[in-house]
Amino acid sequence: MTTLPGGRASEDRSQANRGDEAEAVKKPQSNAATGASAAGMRAVSARMVAFYFRAPVKAFFRSRIDYMGYARAINPQVQANLGWSWRVTTPALLAHAVKTQGWGFLPNQVLPPLLANTLIGGVLYTAYLQTLGIFHTPSSRSTKRVYPPPPISSTFLAGLAAGTIQSLIAAPLDALQVRFRTSDMLEGKYKHMWHYGSHKLRSIGLRGIFGGWTLSLLKDSLGSAIFFSVFEATKSHAYYAFVTRYYGTYSPTPLHDCGRPLIKPHYALEPAFLLLAGVAASVAQQVVQHPLAELQAVHYRRLETLDYAAQAETTPAGIMRRYYHAYEETLHQCEQLARRAGGWRRYLYRGFITNTVSQVPSTSAGLIVFELVRRKYAFESEEVRIEKDGYDILLT
Numbered sequence: 001m002t003t004l005p006g007g008r009a010s011e012d013r014s015q016a017n018r019g020d021e022a023e024a025v026k027k028p029q030s031n032a033a034t035g036a037s038a039a040g041m042r043a044v045s046a047r048m049v050a051f052y053f054r055a056p057v058k059a060f061f062r063s064r065i066d067y068m069g070y071a072r073a074i075n076p077q078v079q080a081n082l083g084w085s086w087r088v089t090t091p092a093l094l095a096h097a098v099k100t101q102g103w104g105f106l107p108n109q110v111l112p113p114l115l116a117n118t119l120i121g122g123v124l125y126t127a128y129l130q131t132l133g134i135f136h137t138p139s140s141r142s143t144k145r146v147y148p149p150p151p152i153s154s155t156f157l158a159g160l161a162a163g164t165i166q167s168l169i170a171a172p173l174d175a176l177q178v179r180f181r182t183s184d185m186l187e188g189k190y191k192h193m194w195h196y197g198s199h200k201l202r203s204i205g206l207r208g209i210f211g212g213w214t215l216s217l218l219k220d221s222l223g224s225a226i227f228f229s230v231f232e233a234t235k236s237h238a239y240y241a242f243v244t245r246y247y248g249t250y251s252p253t254p255l256h257d258c259g260r261p262l263i264k265p266h267y268a269l270e271p272a273f274l275l276l277a278g279v280a281a282s283v284a285q286q287v288v289q290h291p292l293a294e295l296q297a298v299h300y301r302r303l304e305t306l307d308y309a310a311q312a313e314t315t316p317a318g319i320m321r322r323y324y325h326a327y328e329e330t331l332h333q334c335e336q337l338a339r340r341a342g343g344w345r346r347y348l349y350r351g352f353i354t355n356t357v358s359q360v361p362s363t364s365a366g367l368i369v370f371e372l373v374r375r376k377y378a379f380e381s382e383e384v385r386i387e388k389d390g391y392d393i394l395l396t
Contacts, residue, residue, distance in 0.1 A: 064120050064170060065177050067113035070193075071097040071105075073182040108192035109185075116173045123169045127162035128228055134158075149236030156229045163224025167217045174216060175209045176200055178300045179307075207319055208307050212299050214327070219292040227285040234277035239270060279360055286356040291348035298337070299330040 071093045072078045078088055086092055097105045133140030135157050136150035150158075176197055190196035201209065243265045309322055334347070341347035 065113040065116045065173055067110050067117070068093060069180070069182055070109050070185055073186065074100060104192075108194065112193040112197065120166060120170045120173065124162050124166040124224065127165040128158050128224070131161040132158035146236070147240075149240065150232060152229050152233055152237075155232040156225045159225035159228035160221050162228070163221035164217065166224065167213070167220035170220070171213050171216065172201060172209050174213075175204060175211070175303075178212075178303055179204070204307055207323075208303075211303050211306055211323060212296070212326075215292060215296045215299060219289050219296065223285045223289040223292075226288055227281045230284040231277045231281035234280050235274055238277075239273040242273070243269065282360045283356055286352065286359060290352050290355060294348050294350075295330065295334055298334055299326070302326055302329065 068090065072088075075088070075093055075096050077085070078093070087096075094106070094110070097109070101109075129139075132150060132154060135154035136146075138148065139146050139150050139154075179200060180196070184190055185196070190199065204211075247263045247265065306322060306326055338344045338347040341350065
């Protein structure tokens with residue numbers, strides 16, 4: 001499968017395209033803007049999907065930082081556990097919180113975790129775009145279509161690096177999320193989320209921030225590597241292979257200026273593969289992240305105890321020894337839980353189907369938005385033509 005020079009416009013236009021070839025390499029800031037925009041739009045699309053299906057937001061999009069925890073805690077409908085109704089939807093919860101707490105509730109209690117989620121998503125997407133350009137040179141040229149597509153090895157390494165960077169940036173935010181107690185806010189111990197974040201980070205210090213980070217690093221890096229690998233493989237490799245094989249059985253009739261027959265794939269075909277890529281990537285990522293999340297949940301329950309114990313240590317070696325033994329205790333506790341559940345597989349993958357299905361709509365929508373934003377801010381590129389049995393398949 002080879003590519004022919006794209007564009008059958010006038011000779012002057014072709015010369016202009018060749019003259020502007022050097023400008024096809026977009027500045028690194030462009031990828032950063034694309035990643036941040038996609039992360040922000042992903043958060044918005046997740047909220048819209050959740051509202052459309054009239055279910056709590058957490059059922060469709062697992063935010064890393066829960067921005068509705070305090071709003072639920074002060075809502076009598078939620079505390080009475082009366083079941084689902086429109087009164088427990090996100091807009092209704094926010095409306096009740098604003099009514100009882102005032103408009104300051106939004107910037108003080110909701111905005112900080114929302115910004116944190118957007119930051120984490122922006123870091124992931126931006127890091128992926130940047131590192132993919134390092135491993136695969138054509139991807140560094142911000143064109144609307146990358147051809148040939150990056151190999152699986154490049155997307156895996158780029159996703160691994162992006163997940164590692166994301167995990168490092170998210171470590172302080174994860175530390176705050178794990179140690180957050182709604183009762184502290186209700187009792188007035190902290191005035192708002194900004195106050196809680198600054199006070200808690202100072203009290204736990206650097207060692208508290210990275211307590212339990214090993215599991216988080218493993219989950220984020222491997223999960224992102226598999227996520228982007230499956231996404232790119234389905235979106236690009238599988239799509240190109242399909243159009244080449246499928247349209248190879250047809251006899252094209254239109255002719256272009258070189259006298260070669262030309263085929264244009266159906267306009268709905270590529271979006272269908274994009275949606276399929278989102279679903280496949282979500283499922284593949286959950287295969288890795290779901291069992292690690294189970295282990296992480298057990299380990300996180302002992303972090304506050306470790307905070308107090310670590311303060312009593314006077315040497316770095318003693319502190320490291322305590323955190324190492326904490327992992328041993330977590331493993332021992334998980335072994336007991338696995339025996340009760342009937343084995344490691346049943347224990348680690350309990351609730352896998354429900355959890356995965358709940359993630360697919362928002363993640364798929366987010367990936368589509370990510371791809372559309374990337375193409376919107378990309379340079380115009382020449383058409384990609386795939387030569388097949390004496391004719392061309394045109395990909396615009």
